[in-house]
Amino acid sequence: MAxxxxxxxxxxxxxxxxxxxxxxxxxxxxxxxRRLDFDRxxxxxxxxxxxxxxxxxxxxxxxxHWRWLVVDDPEKKKALxxxxxxxxxxxxxxAKTARDDQTADVYxxxxxxxxxxxxxxxxxxxxxxxxxxxxxxxxxxxxxYGSIYPAVWSFQLALxxxxxxSTFTTMHLAFEEDARAVxxxxxxxxxxxxxxxxxxxxxxxxxxxxxxxESITHWNGWSASATRMR
Numbered sequence: 001m002a003x004x005x006x007x008x009x010x011x012x013x014x015x016x017x018x019x020x021x022x023x024x025x026x027x028x029x030x031x032x033x034r035r036l037d038f039d040r041x042x043x044x045x046x047x048x049x050x051x052x053x054x055x056x057x058x059x060x061x062x063x064x065h066w067r068w069l070v071v072d073d074p075e076k077k078k079a080l081x082x083x084x085x086x087x088x089x090x091x092x093x094x095a096k097t098a099r100d101d102q103t104a105d106v107y108x109x110x111x112x113x114x115x116x117x118x119x120x121x122x123x124x125x126x127x128x129x130x131x132x133x134x135x136x137x138x139x140x141x142x143x144x145y146g147s148i149y150p151a152v153w154s155f156q157l158a159l160x161x162x163x164x165x166s167t168f169t170t171m172h173l174a175f176e177e178d179a180r181a182v183x184x185x186x187x188x189x190x191x192x193x194x195x196x197x198x199x200x201x202x203x204x205x206x207x208x209x210x211x212x213x214e215s216i217t218h219w220n221g222w223s224a225s226a227t228r229m230r
Contacts, residue, residue, distance in 0.1 A: 028205040029157055032165030033113040036198035042121045042164065044070070047197070050158035057154040060147035069125040069183060069191075074118075079182045080172065080194070081118025087171035088114055102209075113167070113196065120196040124166070125183070126152050128190045148192050156195070165200040168193050 011019040051068050059066065071077055091111045117123070132144045156166050170193050172179050179191060 025157060025161055027207040029160040030165070030205050030208070031167040032198075032200055032205075033109040033167055035201040036113075036120060036165055036196065037201055038116065038119050038121065038198065040121065040199045042072075042197060042199065044072075046162060046164070047122065047124070050155050050162070050164075053158040054151040054155040057151040059151065060143040063147055065129040066148045066151050067127040067129055067189065069127055069185075071123040071125065071183070072121065076182055077120065077123055078118040080123055080179060081114075081116070083175050083178050083182070084117050084169070084172045084194070085114055087174055090171065090174070110169075114171070117196060120198055122197040124155075124195040124197050126155075126192045126195070127185070128192060130188055131190055145192070152193060152195070159197060160205075163199055163203055164197055166195045166197045168195060170194070 013019050013022075047070055054068075055064075055066075071080065088111060091107050091114065126148055128144070128148055132140060134140050152168065156168070159166050172194050173191060176191060179194075183191075185191070
């Protein structure tokens, strides 16, 4: 009887990581809208575990002034869903001017999610303590927003690794003060996004189509073509 072919050896990086696992996590963490399981509860300890991992992300000037507001109360989720749904006309207009079919599908799926946002098991709202002092300053703005977005992405990666999905949304911020009233937020706490979070129907997500990295990478300065490597 012929022996089974040997299993391929794992690709281990110099840092000791299994690159196949890491690459699969990074390339298949999707914005999940259609495959969220609305019926399966999400334990608070799982969310806290993912937030714990997010705290290891870099933050501007080591401020660590991120805060996480997790909403699992049905009435508050319903209220936030109603606020979010006010932006449906914006999604409809965006869908009409989508540059390709894939983008149009994103808007359509976003509309479907918006109609049921209040039914998602958990809504997670990352916040920053302290308002941006001078929104016209590019360096202050990039430092401000850059202080939390790496942590948000780490949170989403941690969710994916545990069988949960999420999507980064901001449409409710068009009605920021109404959401603030629902959540009882102090004036100096700023909402940065809202992430619907749920277990996913299946975990077999795949990489999506993207342009070749050479086509979007410039070396040592900006040029008309981004494909030249020097």
